Amino acid sequence: MQMKFFPLLAALLGLLAALPSYAQTDAIEAWKMQLVAQIASTRLLPPEGRGQTGEAKIAFVIDRSGRLISRTLVASTGSQPLDAAALAIVDRAQPFREPPLGLKEDTFSFTMLVIFKGRQFQVPLSGLVLGAPVLDAMAAWRKTVSEHVWRNGAFPSEAIGQKGDAGVTFVVDRSGKLISRALVESTGSPLLDAAALKMVERSEPFPKPPPEAKDDLQRITALVTLDGTRYKRSANGWSWAEDKAKVKTKLNGICRGC
Numbered sequence: 001m002q003m004k005f006f007p008l009l010a011a012l013l014g015l016l017a018a019l020p021s022y023a024q025t026d027a028i029e030a031w032k033m034q035l036v037a038q039i040a041s042t043r044l045l046p047p048e049g050r051g052q053t054g055e056a057k058i059a060f061v062i063d064r065s066g067r068l069i070s071r072t073l074v075a076s077t078g079s080q081p082l083d084a085a086a087l088a089i090v091d092r093a094q095p096f097r098e099p100p101l102g103l104k105e106d107t108f109s110f111t112m113l114v115i116f117k118g119r120q121f122q123v124p125l126s127g128l129v130l131g132a133p134v135l136d137a138m139a140a141w142r143k144t145v146s147e148h149v150w151r152n153g154a155f156p157s158e159a160i161g162q163k164g165d166a167g168v169t170f171v172v173d174r175s176g177k178l179i180s181r182a183l184v185e186s187t188g189s190p191l192l193d194a195a196a197l198k199m200v201e202r203s204e205p206f207p208k209p210p211p212e213a214k215d216d217l218q219r220i221t222a223l224v225t226l227d228g229t230r231y232k233r234s235a236n237g238w239s240w241a242e243d244k245a246k247v248k249t250k251l252n253g254i255c256r257g258c
Helices: 002-040 080-093 134-151 190-202
Strands: 052-063 068-075 107-118 120-122 128-130 163-173 178-185 217-227 231-234 237-240 245-254
Touching: 002 080, 002 128, 052 080, 052 134, 068 080, 068 134, 080 107, 080 120, 134 217, 163 190, 178 190, 178 217, 190 217
Parallel strands: none
Antiparallel strands: 052 068, 052 107, 107 120, 107 128, 163 178, 163 217, 217 245, 231 237
16 A cells, blocks of 8 residues: 555656646746737737738847837848838837746747738737747848848949949947948949948948847948849830849947947
């Protein structure tokens, strides 16, 4: 009888030990449901995104009081107005519900899927993920900066028919202000080199670096592909045959005052 008692006692103790973790998991899931409901409660789509469809992924960080610290576009819908609407949805939802007491972190990182349909949007519960790693936040910011520069491209009409890759290094601060920019690799064409630098200049202000960024200044080296061979002539003049530019970026942190 005594031999049977000990295995039962061990099983009971194991079950009791597991209860706190189950309770915390339930509390986190309940919190996520509350966050989704809070975000989705602002049902009216911002005017700039109405009548369009698409999916955007947003990364955002909040502190223990529910204050929004940062938000970044991770995956674009392909439409700048829709992307802006997705970011506005996160902005309007703050302040967010405070996290459960069992979570001890000072900040909490999420990625969220926003699905646009006509005049409405949806935020699936499965599309809200807690705990994006620091490296993912920086990688997401780098991707956002790359897309931001791409959207500010304008090919010089005098260089139609030319093609080249330009390397541009630029430095931004925590507010997204452009501190400096320099050409580090020439296309061989002064017109294309100038166009690459102008892309960076027009991109100010840049998306703000995430809170995980350790340095006050961030140096970004971008490889900008400018292709004027993709133009085609029409009755209305020249138009793009395909993409206007490709931008690949490499991110390097730099210290204050460098």
